[in-house]
Amino acid sequence: MISKFEYTTLAPTEDIQQLGSILEQCFLMATGDSETYINRVGSENFRVIYRDKQVAGGLGIISMGQWWGGQRVPMAGIAAVGIAPEYRGGGAAIALVKHTLQELHTQEVPISVLYPATQRLYRKAGYEQAGSYCIWEIPTETIQVREQTLPLQSVDVSNHQIFHDLYHQQAKLIHGYLDRNQVIWQALIQPDGQETVYGYLIGNKEKPQGYIIVSQHSTKDGAILKVRDWVILTATAAQTFWSFVASHRSQIEKVRWKSSVIDSLTLLLPEQTAKIHSHDRWMLRVIDVVKALEMRGYPPGIQAELHLAVQDDLLVANNGKFILSVANGRGEVTKGGKGEFQLDIKELAPLYTSLFTPQHLQLVGKLNATETALSAATQIFAGDSPWMTNFF
Known part of the structure; x- marks a missing residue:
């Protein structure tokens, strides 16, 4: 199927114009918006697939990192996968994705992440559910947190570097958070239409304890304050976060923010009036088994050994038996072993990210393991439920 198509750079x-037209049709963009997007990502970071010398589709590759167990793992974000209508259903999309993965493997990229329009396509390429993208909502009048314990400093969001160090402090502690590419930062502060984006440092400007980036929107259900991004590094910063959003109650009916499925910020609320507005799952693909397992962090104090047997029909270097030895929060991989923990490459993703426990994965038939191997894997891959705040 792949041989029918030619894969190359853009x-x-x-x-570029042909791909832009395809993306505008696929993602309901206004005319010209695709040019802005392609320029933001960089035309050199797009890949296209041809059929009979015509552009059949393309995608963008955003190079960044992701935090796992307190360690940064290099990651390729896949974005804007678009296929022209006349080429859909003919294998163009899976050919494009598989070619991209093969290229990333030669570049020794450990993992890849994307947001799926359809899971079936990406599962064929070895991706699987791996973490959450969750938007919460609360009626402003129910927040009932009034005391502002720290000062707020208004800042110009176009100078987003002012937020980077604070973000890094929080990101390395959260399972699945991005080490953001500039493309992600630019999208974060870019206004949609006529809106204005506001930014505030929480605490003293010389030593802030967090920040909040917001925008206001009028909808048929009333005015909404959208928290585009936030960092909370202390308990007093968390208190100030809630008092700040509550101060909008005279004009704003609801507040929306992105957080984990279990959000610790809501513990400061007097009642359980915050609800999940939407919940999606992103997918991850292990591209290089050895690098992915060795670069990830693991729970400190654990010393264990797991004998894996991995099946990967696309990237043959990932096939075979591996021994993962974990000590002092780091892992080492050697070839060989007993193969007591058997799984397909796509099933390695939710195990790697701690989205599901080994027992859950075995229960639904996603792996086959001995009791000893299950016990070792449970210790090794224990972690908080993975999530991120950025959609790409």
Whole structure:
């Protein structure tokens, strides 16, 4: 199926225009928006697939990192996968994704993450559910947190570097958080239409304890304050976060923010009036088994050994038996072993990210393991439920 298509980088202006037209049709963009998006990501970071010398579709690759167990793992974010209508259903999409994975493997990229429009396509390429993207909502009048314990400093969001160090302090502690590419930061502060994006440092400007980036929206259900991004590093910063959003109650009916499925910020609320507005799952693909397992962090104090047997029909270097030895929060992988923990490459994703426990995965037939191997894997991959705040 792959041989029917030609895979290459995006270069000629005419091809950029063709891909832009495809993306605008696929993602309901306004005319010209695709050019802005392609320029933001960088045309050199797009890949296209041709059929009979015509652009059949393309995608963007955003190079960044992701935090796992307190360690940064290099990651390729896959974005804007679009196929022209006349080429859909003919294998163009899976060919494009598989070619991209093969390229990333030669570049020794450990993992890849994407948001799926359809899971079936990406599962064929070895991706699986791996973490959450969750938007919470609360009626402003029910927050009932009034005391502002720290000062707030208004800042210009276009200078987003002012937020980077604070974000990094929080990101490395959260399972699945991004080490953001500039593309992600630019999208974060970019206004949608006529809106204005506001930014505030929480605490003293010389030593802030967090920040909040917001925008206001009028909808048929009333005015909404959207928290585009936030960092909370202390308990007093968390208190100030809630008092700040509550101060909008005279004009704003609801507040929305992104957080984990179990949000510790809601513990400061007097009642359980905050609800999950939407919940999606992103998918991850292990591209290099050895690098992915060795670069990830593990629970400190655990010393264990897991004998894996991995099946990967696309990237043959991932096939076979591996021994993962974990001590002092780090892992080492060697070839060989007993193969007591058997799974397909896509099932390695939710195990790797701690989205599901080994017992849960075995219960639904996603792996086959001995009791000893299950026990070792449970210790090794114990962690908080993975999540991130950025959609790409």
